[in-house]
Amino acid sequence: MKALDELTFDNRFARLGDAFSTHVLPDPLDEPRLVVASNAAMALLDLDPAVAETPVFAELFSGHKLWAEAEPRAMVYSGHQFGGYSPQLGDGRGLLLGEVYNEAGEHWDLHLKGAGLTPYSRMGDGRAVLRSSIREFLASEALHALGIPSSRALCVIGSNTPVWREKQERGAMVLRLAHSHVRFGHFEYFYYTKKPEQQKELAEHVLSLHYPECMEQPEPYLAMFREIVERNAEMIAKWQAYGFCHGVMNTDNMSILGITFDFGPFAFIDDFDAHFICNHSDHEGRYSFSNQVPIGQWNLSALAQTLTPFISVDALKETLGLYLPLYQAHYLDLMRRRLGLTTAEDDDQKLVERLLKLMQNSGVDYTLFFRHLGDEPAALAVARLRDDFVDLAGFDAWAEQYTARVARDGDYSEAQRRERMHAVNPLYILRNYLAQNAIAAAESGDYSEVRRLHEVLSKPFEEQAGMEQYAQRPPDWGKHLEISCSS
Secondary structure, three states: OEOHHHOOEOOOOHHHOOOOEEEOOOOOOOOOEEEEEOHHHHHHOOEOHHHHHOHHHHHHOOOOOOOOOOOOEEEOOOEEEOOEEEOOOOOOOEEEEEEEEOOOOOEEEEEEEOOOOOOOOOOOOOOEEHHHHHHHHHHHHHHHHHOOOEOEEEEEEEEEEEEEOOOEEEEEEEEEEEOOOOEHHHHHHHHHOOOHHHHHHHHHHHHHHHOHHHHHOOOHHHHHHHHHHHHHHHHHHHHHHHOEEOOOOOHHHOEOOOOEOOOOOOEEOOEOOOOOOOEOOOOOOOOOHHHHHHHHHHHHHHHHHHOOOOOOHHHHHHHHOOHHHHHHHHHHHHHHHHOOOOOOOOOHHHHHHHHHHHHHHHOOEHHHHHHHHOOOOHHHHHHHHHHHOOOHHHHHHHHHHHHHHHHHHOOOOHHHHHHHHHOOOOOOOOOHHHHHHHHHHHHOOOOHHHHHHHHHHOOOOOOOOOOHHHHOOOOHHHHOOOEOOOO
16 A cells, blocks of 8 residues: 555646646645545555545645645636536636556546636636535545446545635535546537647547547547447436436536536435436526436537547437437346346336336335335335335336236345345435535534445445434435535
8 A cells, every 4th residue: 555655646638738727736725634535535546544644635635735746737628508608617626636547557637626716717716615525525435336437536625714605614625536537528628719739639638548449440539439428328327227416417517438527416316206406506407307318418419519520420420329229228227127127028118117107206215115125025025115105006006017027037036136136226325414414514523424424325235234324214304405506
């Protein structure tokens, strides 16, 4: 394991030059202290977990110190925000400190969010507050534990720096890890500013570093775009299958790697609602839960437009046409597994749709239903879950179809079925009210709940002794929390 001063930097994005980013030093926070750190994320950098408790750790990730080899840069990009094009956005409060490679040869961006003003801050103050930093940390690590592609979070550093939002809060920084922080919006920026040389340089950078296998194909750019389409289809299928709502699917929040990125007003669904809107600022419901699939395609179309200098329009359209079938295949495969099915039948999609409609009309807890469906043999499980539904006749009809489907599925023991279902149906998810409880305690100076919740969510499929309170349906107040983009 490494100490902090043993990290090896290779700042590949910084070498692209000033057309792509601007050199900015982080603005230090007052009286920094560790709120929470992820041992799993630290392992990606070969770091000894013990270093998180040292003073230098908080100093490095709060802007007070900097590695000599680091080269902090604020990235420039643009993007479509709620459907309208914004010609210049960029890292308004974030800094790419540099790229580190580990002993396995993997490169990881160290990206500090809340690091102060940059040339792209516009009307903002360049800061992030404690509550939003905690939410991003918890979400990044929780999604990864669920098997959903995501950026990672190394730590949150709190402070006494005052930050004004709707009220005075305290500033914080979260250190994010990803193989790249390039977004769809990077490509949009160079396309719409008519800078073809930089556009090609960016495309070559992404292709060679992140999609090297595509360079062996007859049309490398087209192969890369197809891979991006496939990754986004799979990622959004997992969002939908696990009831995750991103909240702000602007093109500047879409990763070129197809990972969940830039957490703001996200939420996991409690009572199932296909039309759930988690962002208090999303007045039209553009980024509602049910709209995530078509918005994913819309965003890929926006990216495709920027690639027209390199790829024919017909080839781009044909590749975009793969998105929905790929999404549907990934989604149905995961939903079959969540239902405990190991084989495929033509009517499985309808079986899923009927269940979701029944859940919608009865306000059934999405996560706990699937978890408890695997607790017992199918017939016993549906009999126990029946009381959660208003339309009893409708549920009885579905339950009959489901138990018959399970009987046809294969010859395996109930213990095998339970183990298989519990491996894909989490007992613990990051519910908004759990995050809010942890944030409230942290804002009072008690970080134990943030750390405990992080530990619970790092093993979402395993029943953990003494943690029953994290596997309960939320109280009524916890279902109606308003989350905005303000952070």
